[in-house]
Amino acid sequence: MHLIWLRTDLRLHDNTALAAASQRGPLVAVYLITPEQWRAHDDAPCKVDFWLRNLQHLSQSLGALNIPLLIRTAATWDQVPAVLSQLCGELGVASVHVNEEYGIHESRRDAAVAKALEADGVTFHSYLDQLFFQPGSVLTKSGTYFQVFSQFRKVCYTRLHSALPRLVNAPKAQQKLAIESDAVPTAVDGFEPPSERLRALWPAGEDEARRRLETFADAQISYYKDERDFPAKPGTSQLSAYLAAGVISPRQCLHAALQTNQGEFESGDIGAITWINELLWREFYKHILVGYPRVSRHRAFRPETEAVAWRDAPEDLAAWQQARTGLPIIDAAMRQLLDTGWMHNRLRMVVAMFLTKNLLIDWREGERFFMRHLIDGDLAANNGGWQWSSSTGTDSAPYFRIFSPLSQSEKFDRDGVFIKHWLPELAGLNKKEVHNPDAVGGLFGVADYPRAIVDLKKSRERALAAFRSLPSREAAGGAHE
Known part of the structure; x- marks a missing residue:
């Protein structure tokens, strides 16, 4: 038995850890509700609600492939190693698979989980998924993390020319297991559900995220540079919430933009180039998080x-x-x-x-x-x-x-x-x-x-x-x- 621990990667398609784990044999998915940790990290009630709504959609998609989704609770990340160890023991899990997350607390959590599982004889595998490039692989000539975006982008362009990040296939259906999925909670104590009006602005699910991406790439991306600064115009992709929760991947976004621009990211459609640059800004700030951990500690970068x-x-x-x-x-x-x-x-x-x-x-x-x-x-x-x-x-x-x-x-x-x-x-x-x-x-x-x-x-x-x-x-x- 193998386990995929889902975090900010709530999708079936182009999910690196999910694809890798499904190759190994029978697979179970788990999602952890960690309310005190969410509060400590100032996560918004509307964001927690969005995660839960997306999780309900994902549970159905996984269910159609006979992959059960289990829900467990750990008040804070300190309790996660014990909760996962217990689950692996109960199910006889041989390996746990995750997509890498960034930030000092996320790194410490994953290191503690890996240590606890390895002590139980369970292997822990993490994968590059929410970025195009591994942090630490895009560096200055002197071997340090870039501090200026334009220089960072230049190296990214060179790397993208030589090898575009590939999309990974969704897992195939597996044999039915004797394990039932848990019901996904509709609310979590301490996080007031948002209004129905707000929910209606952000429908959950991978199909909605992909629909938004396709609509933007087909109809709006060419006007992005000219219209994105005007708040009364629908000039932006409205994908940020889906990217943050991992309902769509940056690779899917990059490929959609390239498709509309004949495979180019430095020339051609100025709207597509500008939007790809925004994906690279997102990348840049995550690399900064890893290279300069003080920004995870509420410290000024300068x-x-x-x-x-x-x-x-x-x-x-x-x-x-x-x-x-x-x-x-x-x-x-x-x-x-x-x-x-x-x-x-x-x-x-x-x-x-x-x-x-x-x-x-x-x-x-x-x-x-x-x-x-x-x-x-x-x-x-x-x-x-x-x-x-x-x-x-x-x-x-x-x-x-x-x-x-x-x-x-x-x-x-x-x-x-x-x-x-x-x-x-x-x-x-x-x-x-x-x-x-x-x-x-x-x-x-x-x-x-x-x-x-x-x-x-x-x-x-x-x-x-x-x-x-x-x-x-x-x-x-x-x-x-």
């Missing part, structure tokens, strides 16, 4: 920025969290997050810069809040994005480059369509006024909408002064637009 004098401003933080800043593009974006579990990528940068620069509040507050609400929350991407915006990270925005929420709003939501959708109280303003109701005049501004909580010009100066005063400041290079 050590000198640990000295930034962040403000302790609970009222400003609460206004940002609750979409009450008085700056429409910020509040509309935050309402989108609270309502849908997702935020448009351009707006993630805008609201992050507003929190860390205009409000001068520690990026860790924003990172945590995002993780607690995002259906696509992913440590590497979320941390990478927040540290990029706050000028504390790898290849980050230079500290003096601060997005103005007003100019971003006027540029990317010119007619205020996105703002008015999320802030109907501003529906009566014209397309010039809607970006800055404070300028409309009147003693109290616009009824039902707060005045701006900060002066953008003065707060920008405050941020520049805070960064200039760092003991050994480096001007950060590069930019992730």
Whole structure:
């Protein structure tokens, strides 16, 4: 008997560990519910719900192949070695198979599991699956992890030219086992199920993920570069939640993009090239997680920025969290997050810069809040994005480059369509006024909408002064637009 331990790889197709394990003989799958660990990692209730809904779909797909799915509970990852050892003993399991996960806690968990199982005579096999390249295999000439995306991408391009990551086949049906699948729970204590409206935005299942990918690759990818920055347009793939849960693989995404672009990733369709670059940004941030473990420990990638004098401003933080800043593009974006579990990528940068620069509040507050609400929350991407915006990270925005929420709003939501959708109280303003109701005049501004909580010009100066005063400041290079 062999065991596949499913984690963030909730799919049948192109699943490396599942394909490898199924070659060995009779196979059983297990998924572990680890509520205290999820809480410690700030996993959002809507994300936990999304995992469970996808797991229900996967259980049916596995059942059709006679692969039972067992559900076990371990409050934290510390208990996982004992839980898996016991299960392997009960079933007479010879080998356990997993797809690699990244982050310091994930690595420690897997090392502890491997040690416990090997003591029982059970072999532990892990596979590269959620990345194109093994961390540690894309390095600078001096043998270190890249810190600048453009250089990392160049090496990735060279590697992709010589060998594209191949898709792996789904397992075939096996002989029926005398083991029944467990029912997948519909909820987990401590994680409030989201609204039906939110669930409807994110249907579960591999078929839905593949449908989204096909629709995007067929109809939208060519416009991706031109439309992805406009939050009122459907310019993005809407695949991030499925990628984060492993309902679709980055290899499937890469192959779909290449198919629309005659196999090219450096020339041809600019939309496809731009989207493939986003897949490589995702790769880059996971490599950073492995190469620089401090980012898994809530530390700044650039050590000198640990000295930034962040403000302790609970009222400003609460206004940002609750979409009450008085700056429409910020509040509309935050309402989108609270309502849908997702935020448009351009707006993630805008609201992050507003929190860390205009409000001068520690990026860790924003990172945590995002993780607690995002259906696509992913440590590497979320941390990478927040540290990029706050000028504390790898290849980050230079500290003096601060997005103005007003100019971003006027540029990317010119007619205020996105703002008015999320802030109907501003529906009566014209397309010039809607970006800055404070300028409309009147003693109290616009009824039902707060005045701006900060002066953008003065707060920008405050941020520049805070960064200039760092003991050994480096001007950060590069930019992730």
